[in-house]
Amino acid sequence: MRHLMSPLDFSVDELEQLMDLAVDIENNPQKYSHTCDGKKLATLFYEPSTRTRLSIETAMLNLGGSVLGFSSAQTSSASKGESVADTIRVISCFADIAGIRHPKEGAPMVAAMHSSIPVVNCGDGGHQHPTQTLTDLFTIRSLKGRLSNMTIGLCGDLKFGRTVHSLIAALSRYTGIRFVLISPDELRIPDYVREDVLDKQHQDYVEVTRLEDALPQLDILYMTRVQKERFFNEEDYVRMKDFYILNEEKMKLAKPDMYVLHPLPRVNEISVDVDDDPRAAYFRQVQYGVYIRMALILTLLEVKVC
Ligand code: NCD
Numbered sequence: 001m002r003h004l005m006s007p008l009d010f011s012v013d014e015l016e017q018l019m020d021l022a023v024d025i026e027n028n029p030q031k032y033s034h035t036c037d038g039k040k041l042a043t044l045f046y047e048p049s050t051r052t053r054l055s056i057e058t059a060m061l062n063l064g065g066s067v068l069g070f071s072s073a074q075t076s077s078a079s080k081g082e083s084v085a086d087t088i089r090v091i092s093c094f095a096d097i098a099g100i101r102h103p104k105e106g107a108p109m110v111a112a113m114h115s116s117i118p119v120v121n122c123g124d125g126g127h128q129h130p131t132q133t134l135t136d137l138f139t140i141r142s143l144k145g146r147l148s149n150m151t152i153g154l155c156g157d158l159k160f161g162r163t164v165h166s167l168i169a170a171l172s173r174y175t176g177i178r179f180v181l182i183s184p185d186e187l188r189i190p191d192y193v194r195e196d197v198l199d200k201q202h203q204d205y206v207e208v209t210r211l212e213d214a215l216p217q218l219d220i221l222y223m224t225r226v227q228k229e230r231f232f233n234e235e236d237y238v239r240m241k242d243f244y245i246l247n248e249e250k251m252k253l254a255k256p257d258m259y260v261l262h263p264l265p266r267v268n269e270i271s272v273d274v275d276d277d278p279r280a281a282y283f284r285q286v287q288y289g290v291y292i293r294m295a296l297i298l299t300l301l302e303v304k305v306c
Pocket of ligand 1: 132
């Protein structure tokens with residue numbers, strides 16, 4: 001039995017297969033509409049979410065399966081003091097696969113250790129967010145036709161942004177990737193990402209503060225929200241929150257084929273005047289997220305479709 005805790009749980013070849021499956025799903029949705037008939041997905045969300053929970057649930061519904069679960073810790077037995085380990089043992093009796101989001105780093109891993117069904121990490125604290133990374137990789141591959149030989153700018157909260165940590169780890173396995181890490185000093189990538197991923201793999205990267213300086217070089221710009229909920233004090237958040245605002249004017253500095261991605265939710269970091277620019281790909285990214293999560297569910301449940 002297989003879980004998804006980190007984007008590195010799949011080899012580069014396995015990721016290719018997963019994305020090829022997602023392309024087939026995108027092109028032939030009818031072929032897959034009953035492939036999970038009778039199967040159930042449980043979503044255990046101890047932290048707020050719109051996209052990730054509804055996207056993985058939509059993925060299961062599109063495959064003919066059904067969904068159950070909770071969307072906040074307050075409405076689950078966690079509020080009575082139940083451990084994640086006990087909850088997943090219980091859920092294993094109800095469902096065939098589970099998606100977990102938790103504010104504590106490592107909680108989905110604890111669940112996986114006590115589970116008899118596949119567990120998907122749907123975001124653990126400021127640590128990892130592998131299904132978002134699958135979405136991001138699939139979006140980049142679909143838009144650019146490749147995942148290698150590119151300059152990728154990651155901008156905003158690189159310290160607390162789990163989508164950034166997972167995406168850097170995943171993209172570092174492809175050749176010719178150069179990262180431009182754009183953040184204020186206080187929100188630079190954590191040391192463990194720098195040491196365990198970037199330095200270890202001799203990854204080509206630079207750290208800069210000004211978005212305007214980076215923009216002309218980029219093939220992809222990955223914007224992120226300042227992660228309010230992970231700040232220790234409100235004052236620091238208020239000082240940082242509008243540090244970057246991508247607008248129509250700044251987009252003039254970018255290449256004509258540079259795409260803008262964002263895991264969403266957006267706050268102020270992308271002005272709405274960018275939304276109509278053909279290079280704004282963040283809403284298309286949401287749609288790609290459903291296809292790749294459908295492919296993920298089929299793969300983890302070992303459903304073969306001829
Ligand atoms: C991200 C997350 O939860 O980490 N959202 C998402 O799942 N699409 C990004 C964020 O909340 O800023």
